[in-house]
Amino acid sequence: MAKTDLVARLVGVLGREKILTDKEDLMCYAYDATADMPRRLPDVMVSPRTTGEVAEVVKLAGEFNVPVYPRGSATNLSGGTIPGSGGIVLSTLEMNKILEVDPENLTATVQPGVIIQDLNDAVAPYGLIYPPDPGSVTTATMGGSVAECSGGLRGLKYGVTKHYVMGLEVVLANGKVIRAGGKTVKNVTAYDLVKLFTGSEGTLGIITEITVKLIPAPEARRSMLAVFDDMDGAARTITGIISNKVIPATLEIMDNTTIRTVVNYARVGLPVDAAAVLLIEVDGIPEVVAKEAEVVARVCRENGGALQVAQDDTERDRVWTARRAALPALAQLSPTTIVEDATVPRSRIPEMLKALQEIAARHRLTIGTYGHAGDGNLHPTIVTDERNPDEMERVHRAVDEIFETAIRLGGTLSGEHGIGIAKKKYLEWELGPDGVEVLQRIKSALDPAGILNPGKIVG
Numbered sequence: 001m002a003k004t005d006l007v008a009r010l011v012g013v014l015g016r017e018k019i020l021t022d023k024e025d026l027m028c029y030a031y032d033a034t035a036d037m038p039r040r041l042p043d044v045m046v047s048p049r050t051t052g053e054v055a056e057v058v059k060l061a062g063e064f065n066v067p068v069y070p071r072g073s074a075t076n077l078s079g080g081t082i083p084g085s086g087g088i089v090l091s092t093l094e095m096n097k098i099l100e101v102d103p104e105n106l107t108a109t110v111q112p113g114v115i116i117q118d119l120n121d122a123v124a125p126y127g128l129i130y131p132p133d134p135g136s137v138t139t140a141t142m143g144g145s146v147a148e149c150s151g152g153l154r155g156l157k158y159g160v161t162k163h164y165v166m167g168l169e170v171v172l173a174n175g176k177v178i179r180a181g182g183k184t185v186k187n188v189t190a191y192d193l194v195k196l197f198t199g200s201e202g203t204l205g206i207i208t209e210i211t212v213k214l215i216p217a218p219e220a221r222r223s224m225l226a227v228f229d230d231m232d233g234a235a236r237t238i239t240g241i242i243s244n245k246v247i248p249a250t251l252e253i254m255d256n257t258t259i260r261t262v263v264n265y266a267r268v269g270l271p272v273d274a275a276a277v278l279l280i281e282v283d284g285i286p287e288v289v290a291k292e293a294e295v296v297a298r299v300c301r302e303n304g305g306a307l308q309v310a311q312d313d314t315e316r317d318r319v320w321t322a323r324r325a326a327l328p329a330l331a332q333l334s335p336t337t338i339v340e341d342a343t344v345p346r347s348r349i350p351e352m353l354k355a356l357q358e359i360a361a362r363h364r365l366t367i368g369t370y371g372h373a374g375d376g377n378l379h380p381t382i383v384t385d386e387r388n389p390d391e392m393e394r395v396h397r398a399v400d401e402i403f404e405t406a407i408r409l410g411g412t413l414s415g416e417h418g419i420g421i422a423k424k425k426y427l428e429w430e431l432g433p434d435g436v437e438v439l440q441r442i443k444s445a446l447d448p449a450g451i452l453n454p455g456k457i458v459g
Contacts, residue, residue: 112143
């Protein structure tokens with residue numbers, strides 16, 4: 001059956017206004033936020049608004065034996081939404097309703113196209129927050145965040161997306177719709193299907209409704225900036241704060257390369273000669289915040305750090321604006337920005353930071369490192385130009401070494417960005433061939449025809 005037949009059937013299900021087929025329009029769906037990835041046009045883009053419409057699209061994909069690529073805002077950094085060859089891009093952006101905020105049960109139920117920041121704005125009047133806050137919090141969707149199991153700046157204390165997903169509605173590869181989980185705090189009924197679909201990157205089913213846990217907003221918070229003349233002092237401070245039984249809400253690091261580019265980009269008052277800065281925030285009840293801030297200050301001083309404490313919300317916002325500017329600032333240095341998120345146990349952070357500096361020097365590359373230092377989730381960011389084949393060859397060797405080092409130090413390939421296309425070739429390094437086979441068998445069981453986001457993770 002031809003593409004024209006598929007499009008005609010999709011029009012019959014969705015209406016012409018929810019479908020794009022012109023090449024110029026489809027170009028916008030041939031890539032995502034991931035650099036150095038192939039770009040391939042889908043055959044058609046559809047924008048369903050209901051679970052029923054999603055199910056009908058998936059049934060047609062099965063009938064025509066064409067792939068379906070679920071897509072939110074496409075802010076992911078692993079190539080997770082890039083089409084493989086033709087097929088249907090299924091955008092969830094029109095499914096953008098906050099269906100319920102339930103302050104009694106501390107939950108919210110949303111469609112997948114809801115923007116994460118919009119959910120937090122909606123629950124703020126109840127004195128509640130949804131903690132996961134990826135760097136793209138103002139543009140990323142809830143569906144994409146759940147599919148990637150994204151993290152964010154508050155991951156050290158509050159955890160990542162999978163710790164807050166309580167219930168899901170999912171369209172399976174055969175078009176059937178299932179529900180798993182719900183509002184109950186305890187639920188050990190059979191296999192944990194909620195956890196299975198969270199982080200599955202759209203390869204096992206398409207998420208159409210999400211119930212998440214909310215928590216009370218902290219009463220008080222204190223933000224601090226610690227400046228270090230050497231990277232070792234910053235690394236010792238990270239482990240020292242945790243070993244002193246303080247778990248900050250955020251504990252972030254930026255190296256000198258990142259500091260300089262952020263200052264140039266955002267005009268924030270960071271010391272450009274510093275080897276590294278730590279951006280730290282403690283939160284909770286006022287008494288605990290005061291006590292933890294004292295511990296943080298002491299540990300910073302003991303390791304050679306000069307501490308600045310934000311005195312009001314304006315100064316606090318300036319601190320965190322600097323951190324969130326890290327990626328766009330580095331991106332301005334060169335046409336191609338490759339962001340990784342190899343993660344190591346926090347006790348191995350000093351070794352990982354040293355290795356990243358050595359890798360950059362060995363391959364003659366500019367690598368700015370920033371990230372969630374408190375949980376070992378670093379973002380070595382290589383600024384390069386994909387039009388330079390010699391440099392890109394060195395970039396690829398450097399990326400191999402970054403992941404090889406992370407695994408050797410007892411870490412993982414991804415702390416929050418997912419596997420997608422970009423890291424698929426490294427899976428055996430972490431899981432071994434038998435572990436990868438388990439993933440393949442799960443995929444085959446739930447999607448035997450391989451139509452759901454093929455080419456990602458193990459497809």
